Amino acid sequence: xxxxxxEYSGNLEDRIDMAGLCECIRSTAAEIxxxxxxxxxxxxxxxxxxxxxxxxxxxxxxxxxxRLRAGRSDEVKQDAAQQIFEAAKAYLAPAFSQYSIALxxxxxxxxxxxxxxxxxxxxxxxxxxxxx
Numbered sequence: 561x562x563x564x565x566x567e568y569s570g571n572l573e574d575r576i577d578m579a580g581l582c583e584c585i586r587s588t589a590a591e592i593x594x595x596x597x598x599x600x601x602x603x604x605x606x607x608x609x610x611x612x613x614x615x616x617x618x619x620x621x622x623x624x625x626x627r628l629r630a631g632r633s634d635e636v637k638q639d640a641a642q643q644i645f646e647a648a649k650a651y652l653a654p655a656f657s658q659y660s661i662a663l664x665x666x667x668x669x670x671x672x673x674x675x676x677x678x679x680x681x682x683x684x685x686x687x688x689x690x691x692x
Contacts, residue, residue, distance in 0.1 A: 561599035561670075561677055562589060563627040564644070569620040570608040576622075576655050578604045581648065585624070588647035594632055594640045598682045612662065621662045624648060630669035641667045 564585050568578060582602045589595040589602075612619040626641065645665045655661060 561629055562595045562601070564589065564600070564602040565625045566602070566604040567607055567623045567625070568604060569610050569612070570606050571617065572620040572622065572661070573606060575620070575659055576652065581651055584647055584651040585644060588644055592640050592643055594636050598685055616660070619660045619662070622652070624665040626665065626667040627670050628667060629672055637667055641665060
């Protein structure tokens with residue numbers, strides 16, 4: 561049940577296709593074994609109030625937060641985080657070449673004892689995805 565939350569500065573709204581970035585993250589995550597495809601959730605939130613570095617309003621940021629159910633080794637998590645980061649960086653390369661943007665990513669474990677879950681998404685996936 562990996563959750564990917566992208567926070568971004570409002571000045572990037574017209575500079576970057578955020579729906580495309582969400583899809584880039586989702587499709588990359590779906591190819592990584594540590595992220596069960598039926599549990600992937602990617603969302604983006606525009607932040608309108610922020611101040612960056614020297615206060616220049618042209619600076620922007622994108623912060624990717626990954627929450628993942630605990631139980632994976634540090635090596636597995638580091639590899640998965642790096643793959644997501646590299647995919648996002650490649651997607652954002654055209655914007656990086658034109659604008660001042662800070663990109664960051666953080667992965668954290670979710671304590672399964674403190675995070676109950678339920679849902680029916682798996683019931684609505686095709687037969688080939690039921691086992692993932």
